[in-house]
Amino acid sequence: xxxxxxxxxxxxxxxxxxxxxxxxxxxxxxxxxxxxxxxxxxxxxxxxxxxxxxxxxxxxxxxxxxxxxxxxxxxxxxxxxxxxxxxxxxxxxxxxxxxxxxxxxxxxxxxxxxxxxxxxxxxxxxxxxxxxxxxxxxxxxxxxxxxxxxxxxxxxxxxxxxxxxxxxxxxxxxxxxxxxxxxxxxxxxxxxxxxxxxxxxxxxxxxxxxxxxxxxxxxxxxxxxxxxxxxxxxxxxxxxxxxxxxxxxxxxxxxxxxxxxxxxxxxxxxxxxxxxxxxxxxxxxxxxxxxxxxxxxxxxxxxxxxxxxxxxxxxxxxxxxxxxxxxxxxxxxxxxxxxxxxxxxxxxxxxxxxxxxxxxxxxxxxxxxxxxxxxxxxxxxxxxxxxxxxxxxxxxxxxxxxxxxxxxxxxxxxxxxxxxxxxxxxxxxxxxxxxxxxxxxxxxxxxxxxxxxxxxxxxxxxxxxxxxxxxxxxxxxxxxxxxxxxxxxxxxxxxxxxxxxxxxxxxxx
Numbered sequence: 313x314x315x316x317x318x319x320x321x322x323x324x325x326x327x328x329x330x331x332x333x334x335x336x337x338x339x340x341x342x343x344x345x346x347x348x349x350x351x352x353x354x355x356x357x358x359x360x361x362x363x364x365x366x367x368x369x370x371x372x373x374x375x376x377x378x379x380x381x382x383x384x385x386x387x388x389x390x391x392x393x394x395x396x397x398x399x400x401x402x403x404x405x406x407x408x409x410x411x412x413x414x415x416x417x418x419x420x421x422x423x424x425x426x427x428x429x430x431x432x433x434x435x436x437x438x439x440x441x442x443x444x445x446x447x448x449x450x451x452x453x454x455x456x457x458x459x460x461x462x463x464x465x466x467x468x469x470x471x472x473x474x475x476x477x478x479x480x481x482x483x484x485x486x487x488x489x490x491x492x493x494x495x496x497x498x499x500x501x502x503x504x505x506x507x508x509x510x511x512x513x514x515x516x517x518x519x520x521x522x523x524x525x526x527x528x529x530x531x532x533x534x535x536x537x538x539x540x541x542x543x544x545x546x547x548x549x550x551x552x553x554x555x556x557x558x559x560x561x562x563x564x565x566x567x568x569x570x571x572x573x574x575x576x577x578x579x580x581x582x583x584x585x586x587x588x589x590x591x592x593x594x595x596x597x598x599x600x601x602x603x604x605x606x607x608x609x610x611x612x613x614x615x616x617x618x619x620x621x622x623x624x625x626x627x628x629x630x631x632x633x634x635x636x637x638x639x640x641x642x643x644x645x646x647x648x649x650x651x652x653x654x655x656x657x658x659x660x661x662x663x664x665x666x667x668x669x670x671x672x673x674x675x676x677x678x679x680x681x682x683x684x685x686x687x688x689x690x691x692x693x694x695x696x697x698x699x700x701x702x703x704x705x706x707x708x709x710x711x712x713x714x715x716x717x718x719x720x721x722x723x724x725x726x727x728x729x730x731x732x733x734x735x736x737x738x739x740x741x742x743x744x745x746x747x748x749x750x751x752x753x754x755x756x757x758x759x760x761x762x763x764x765x766x767x768x769x770x771x772x773x774x775x776x777x778x779x780x781x782x783x784x785x786x787x788x789x790x791x792x793x794x795x796x797x798x799x800x801x802x803x804x805x806x807x808x809x810x811x812x813x814x815x816x817x818x819x820x821x
Contacts, residue, residue: 320475320476323357323476324475324478326357327357327359327478328478330517331359331480331498331514331515331516331517332516332517332518333356333357333358333359333478333516333517333518333519334351334356334357334358334518334519334520334692335348335351335356335357335358335359335518335519335520335521335522335692336358336359336361336498336499336516336517336518336520336521336522337358337359337360337361337521337522337524338361338484338499338521338522338523338524338525338531339361339362339523339524339525339526339656339658340360340361340362340365340464340467340468340471340479341368341373341464341524341526341656341657342373342463342464342467342656342669342670342673342674343524343655343656343657343673343674343676343677344360344362344522344524344525344656345360345464345467345468345470345471346384346387346389346467346673346674346677347522347524347655347677347680347681348360348471348474348477349387349388349389349467349470349471349474349477350387350677350678350680350681351681351684352471352474352475352476352477353388353474353476353681354681354684354685354686355476355686356476356686356692357476358474358476358477358478359477359478359479359480359516359518360471360477360478360479360480361479361480361482361484361499361501361516362468362479362480362481362482363481363482363483363484364481365468365479365481367461367462367464367465368460368461368464369460369461370460370461370637371460371546371548371583371585371635371636371637372460372546372585372637372664372669373460373463373669373670374457374458374459374460374575374577374583375401375455375456375457375562375575375667375670376393376401376455376456376457376458376667376670376671377401377455377667377668377670377671377759377760377761377762378417378453378454378455378760378761378762379453379671379675379712379760379761379762380455380670380671380673380674380675380761381393381453381454381455381456382453382761382762383671383674383675383677383678383761384674386678387674387677387678387681389467389470391466391470392463392466392467392470393456393458393463393466395466396458396459396462396463396466397458397459397462397578397579398456398457398458398463399456399457399458399560399576399577399578399579400454400455400456400560401454401455401456401457401560401561401562401575402416402417402452402454402455402560402561403415403416403417403561403562403756404561404562404563404564404756404759405556405557405558405561405562405563405564406563406564406566406744406747407557407563407564407565407566407567407615408566408567408744409567409744410567411748412557412558412615413744413747413748413752414558414561415747415752415756416452416561416756417452417453417454417455417756417757417760417762418430418431418452418453418752418753418754418756418757419431419451419452419453420453420757420762420763428762428763428764429763430753430754430757430763431451453760453762455667455760457562457575457576457577457583458577458578459577459578459581480501480503480516481503481504482501482502482503482504482514482516483501483502483503483511484499484500484501484523484525484530484531485499485500485501485502485530486499486500487499487500487521487531487534487652488500488515488517493650494649494650495650495651495695496521496649496650496651496652497517497518497521497651498515498516498517498518498521499515499516499521499523500513500514500515501513501514501515501516502514518692519651519691519692519693520651520652520653520684520692520698521651521652521653522652522653522654522655523535523652523653523654523655523658524654524655524656524657524658525656525658526656526657526658527540527637527638527640527657527658527661529654529657529658531654531658532654532658532659535647535649535652535654536645536647536654536658536659537645538642538643538645539642540638540640540641540642540661541640541641541642542590542638542639542640542641543589543590543639543641544570544587544588544589544590544638544639544663544728545587545588545636545637545638545639546573546585546586546587546588546636546637546639546664547585547586547588547602547606547633547634547635547636548583548584548585548586548634548635548636548637549583549584549586549606549622549625549626549634550577550581550582550583550584550625551574551581551582551583551584551618551621551622551624551625552580552581552582552621552624552625553580553621554574554576554582554617554618554621554622555617555618555621556574556576556582556615556617556618557615557617557618559576560576561575562574562575562667563575563615564665564727565613565614565615566727566740566744567613568586568609568610568613569589569592569594569605569609569728569730570586570587570588570589570592570727570728571587571665571724571727571728572584572585572586572587572610572613572614573585573587573664573665573667574614574618575667582621584622584625585664586602586605586606586610586634587639587665587724587728588602588605588636589728592605594608594609601633602633602634603626603629603631603633603634606626606634607626610622611623611626637664639663639664639665639724640661640662640663641661641662641663641717641721642657642659642660642661643660643717643817643818643821644659644660644706644709644710644713644818644821645659645660645821646702646703646706646821647659647702647706648699648702648703650695650698650699651695653702655676655680656673656676657669657673660672660713660717662716662717662720662721663720663721663724664720665720665723665724665727666716666719666720666723666759668716668717668719668720668759668761671712671716671760671761672712672713672716672717672761675709675712675713675761676705676709676713679705679708679709680701680705683701683702683704683705683708684698684701688701689701710818710819711764711765711766712761712764713818714766714815714818714819715758715763715764715765715766715769716758716759716761717814717818718769718811718814718815718818718819719755719758719759719769721814722773722810722811722814723743725810726739726740726743726810727740735802735803735805735806735807736806736810738780738783738784738803739776739777739780739803739806739807739810741780741783741784742776742777742778742779742780742781742783743776743780745779745780745783746772746775746776746779751772751775754768754772755772758772766815766819769815770811770815773807773811774807774811776807777803777804777807780803780807781799781800781803781804784796784799784800784803785799785800
């Protein structure tokens, strides 16, 4: 019996000439590039499809939490954040009522079974969280912020150089189904003919098709059915030579009508993301629209050192409305479509407030690559084995992604609260009080994708609720017994309505 030897050259020819591979990946964004590279490293033959290979210009996906950096290293792609003028990120700085609390990422350690936990070591100043004057601690995790397009270009270059990947610039338009079964065999596309400039039909075939075509996915409605919930948009400005109160930290300003994010993305550039909820009165045309909201409400709420560069960026728009992106929540969906999976932002999104999107994506890639490794699934035509792997993937990823998603949605509800006497505003005061008291190590570790422990998240969220009750009691007067009891029940009810439905949807389905 003779064995057929298939070489790299044979596989490359099958990809380039016949458009056949083990895996077809639709979308060369963060998830698509990372999963193509990870599977190619396992010896899989991969086709990567992207509609437009020029450097993208997006206003989100610019801050990578330490958990995302760890996953990037695990995937062998840490070099992609080098040489792009990326800026290290050491934590958060939260500004409320003119005060600020610096929240650095805490040192982490691992138990004997590999379970991560916040290190119990004390800092030189004797506190768990340090101070604004503490020296940089090299044992602390570090995130990274950068121009999104430069990072994507580096990821694409890594894929273009990989011998097991062939990249095509083409627009995916539909899936290709088998004649006698529901299995997906690949995708049909439209590719520009370089001679005529016209788009012509094309097809790409794979044992497994991974769709990662982003937040505006054209395949989501057909195969998932759930639509993203959008309650606000981020409008973006790029500030030049902005003087941040805490360089190297992501800043969250909660003094305006809705949160404002500030983080440095280059030596001279700082991103400002201004959240504008739907039907926000201060951003209606009668009030000057979005630009009027930024000038009249947001600008005065910013730290004084930031205001000059923010004002200059606003004036530089020449009357135009800033670039915007919808802030979406899309809970994950378990999939069992033979031959096809939809992942990345096409499958699961959360509000970008906490900067967790890339961390979720890269963690998902690491888990998926492990579950689909040739040792576990020798051939991807074994749809039963792939189905079992995807079922495991759906539940295994939740330890981390449920925490990041719930934190993003819950914190946004608190930070965007309207009316100082509303229960949400009281919970926001409780959250700020929590920060002021220095109870931040575990919360920020969860936000950073470093501590995948849902029970710890529930503990801290309801601890914030009880602190909010205590602060409300002090403000109301401790002698008002019946009113205080009613207020306590009301605040707890609101906290439960904010937290539990999102947790239930993210963790139990």
